[in-house]
Amino acid sequence: MxxxxxxxxxxxxxxxxxxxxxxxxxxxxxxxxxxxxxxxxxxxxxxxxxxxxxxxxxxxxxxxxxxxxxxxxxxxxxxxxxxxxxxxxxxxxxxIDRELELLATMRDANVASIALRGSDVDRAMLTRLIRDTDDVAAGSSDLPR
Known part of the structure; x- marks a missing residue:
């Protein structure tokens, strides 16, 4: 290991x-x-x-x-x-630890629900997406508007 x-x-x-x-x-x-x-x-x-x-x-x-x-x-x-x-x-x-980290990210971003299809979801990408969504909601994103 x-x-x-x-x-x-x-x-x-x-x-x-x-x-x-x-x-x-x-x-x-x-x-x-x-x-x-x-x-x-x-x-x-x-x-x-x-x-x-x-x-x-x-x-x-x-x-x-x-x-x-x-x-x-x-x-x-x-x-x-x-x-x-x-x-x-x-x-x-x-x-399991990564799933808990994702759960915390979703909780902190105030994500009420999310639909996932398939089991090959890139959790790092999903985490970034949730954080970016939270940044947009907070008005502090570096993403173009």
Missing amino acids: TEATRLPLSHKINRLFAVMHPRSAPERSTESVAEQVSGQLRRAVAASYLEELRDGRFDDEHDGAAVEFELLAAIASCFGVAPRYLTTTGQAAAS
Whole structure:
């Protein structure tokens, strides 16, 4: 696996915090996620432990393999994503990460819906298109009018 496709666990968890919230709302607090995870697991999970995950304490331990699957699944569930985002590595994780980045771009551009045809959509091109559309809407585009 190349360095470009290796996504540390901390990156993936921080991506969830950064992306998975409404445009009009701030990112969720670590404390609120810890409380929800604790409820799902029916045992206490300290916010400080989630902070350690976010800070990269477990990144060098085989991409978070030292962290129990049930905890990672509960974190993923809090953000409405499949547990495999936090438990998989390589190209699969990188692909999910790109989709989350695209979701954030669409959210930030206030895109309500988008229709895609086919599975060969160039996500980089789509991201640029969404950003350009947002720039035009904001009146700050370099595009000719």
